[in-house]
Amino acid sequence: MKKSIYLSIIAVMLVFTACDEKAKDAVNDAAVAVSDSVKEGTKDAVEATKEAVSDAAEATKEAAKKVGDSVKKSTSEATEAVKSAVSTPAKPAVAAIPSAYMKCKGCHGSKGNAKALGKAKILMGQDKATLIASMNAYKEGTKNEVGSGALMRGQMAPIDDAGIEAIATYLSTVK
Secondary structure: OHHHHHHHHHHHHHHHHHOOHHHHHHHHHHHHHHHHHHHHHHHHHHHHHHHHHHHHHHHHHHHHHHHHHHHHHHHHHHHHHHHHHHHOOOOOOOOOOOHHHOOOHHHHOOOOOOOHHHOOOOOOOOOHHHHHHHHHHHHHOOOOHHHOHHHHHHHHOOOOHHHHHHHHHHHHHOO
16 A cells, blocks of 8 residues: 555656646646545545454453353352252261171072062061061071071071171161
C-alpha cells in the first residue's frame, strides 16, 4: 500500500514539473483522489480491525463463561460425590473364615451356602443366636435334623464355646 502512495506522489511530482496548469490541476485532483482513497481504505481497514477484535473479545468471553460453568458443574458434582461418600455408612466387614469352621466347609461350603449331604439347611445368613443354639444342640446330642445328629455330634464335640461363637458370627455375616 505504501509503495502505491509513493509511486503516486512521484508521478504527481513528475507531472507538475513537466506539464502545464491544466495537467497540474488534473494531477493535483488525482493526488487528492488517491489520498482520499487511501484515507478511506485506511478507515475501512481500521473499522474492520476493530470489529474483528470486538468479535474475538466476545467469543473469548463466551468461551471463558463456558469453561467457568463447566468448572462450577464439575466442582459441584465432586462436592456431591464427597458428601455422598462421607454420609454413606460403611458396610460391616465380613469376618474371615474362622479356623473352627475349616472342617465344616467340606459339607456346608466355604460360605455355608451348600446343603450338607443334599439335605441340611443352608447356614449362610442365618441368625447368630439360632446358629449357636443349633450347634450346641448337636454338640449335646439333642438334635438330629435330617438324620445327621450322630455325624454332627462328632464334628461339634471338639469345638469350644469361642469356636462356636466364631462360626456363628461368620455364617450370620457372610453373603
